Amino acid sequence: MTALTLAAAQTISIPGDLAGNIARHQRFMQVAAEQGVQLLVFPELSLTGYERGRAAQLAIAPDAAVLQPLRDVAREVGVTAIVGMPIRLSDTSPVLIGALILGADGSLGVYSKQHLHPGEEEAFAPGTGGAPLNVGNDTIALAVCADFTHADHAANAALNGAGVYAAGVLITAKGYNPDTALLKGYAADLSMLVLMANHGGATGGWESAGRSAMWAPDGSLIAAAVGTGSQMVIARRDCAGWAGKVLAVEVE
Template identity: 65%
Template structure:
């Protein structure tokens, strides 16, 4: 089986300050590369913070020059990175909650959040999801936050052959117990590694819980950040066995 190291990047986003957030993402990418990470997943709307009513002004197309520093770093580090950003797929189209896949080969892919949380329809339109992504023997399915609250979403990913389910989220202190239990349950039910990358500090008026986590396909917790703050939650697979690690950044 192909060796794979992937990680959740738990970060604190500065509201609406894309330039500053890009610099923090670059630092996290470098720290991840030092740990041998090949796939790095950031939280929902990580480049803007969870700021729905700034989204129309901040939205970009997937090929935007805004992403060039991140794309160049991904290529330089041979690291595939999933970042959160409001996107428009056409100049006058609605704003989507995007998870942009910046490939180690210089490519850009896009996943768009399919299931909006209550109230998000005031600023966003529902997206169409995205393709299962291949990495050696692994098949990686993406999710953005409320997507995973619909059991059909991880089930369809598993039916499509996904072995990893990677979710960029915003989960508050109040919602953490229920949401983490759902994700742990999906890991056990579908035999997938499940990764959750959460915000490490307040965003959009929410007191985010941090505690980004990874569960193995038997539902066991592999690794989790202890609380809030910036951290990498890492899963390494060698010879079919997963090992976890948490690194403060």
């Protein structure tokens, strides 16, 4: 079994401030690199916050030049980052909830949220998902929030060979227990590591619960953030199995 280090970035988004959020993401990526992280997953719509009412205004193309500094850092520090952004695939395309894959090798991938939460259809169109990504010998399937509430989404990931199911989310305190019960269940039932990266503070009128977490393929909790705030949840696999830790991350 090869070594693998993953992390969930529990960030606090500045509402609608792409430049400010890029700087915060770069800080998290630098900390991740210092910890030997290979894949770093951010929350849903992390680069803008969950600003549903401004989604059309904030949406950009995945390869927009404004994101190049973030892609440059991913390549420079050797960390593949999954970042959340409202996107348009063309000038005339609808707005999608995107998870952009900024490769440590300089590559760019796109995952778009397939299953919308009630009310999101006012601002977004359903996406088409995306191909899994490979980190070393491991296959990672992505999800964005409500995607994971559909059991077939996780089941299909496992059928397609994923050993890791990584979700960027916005989960409130009310939804935290039932949602994490689902995620823990997928880990145990489908023998996948499950990663959940939640917002670290209020966003878009919602009070996030924080408490980002990861579960091992037997369903046991590897590590979880305590409450809200800027934190990083890290899980490492070696010949002895999975071990985790949580770091507080200072941002300007």
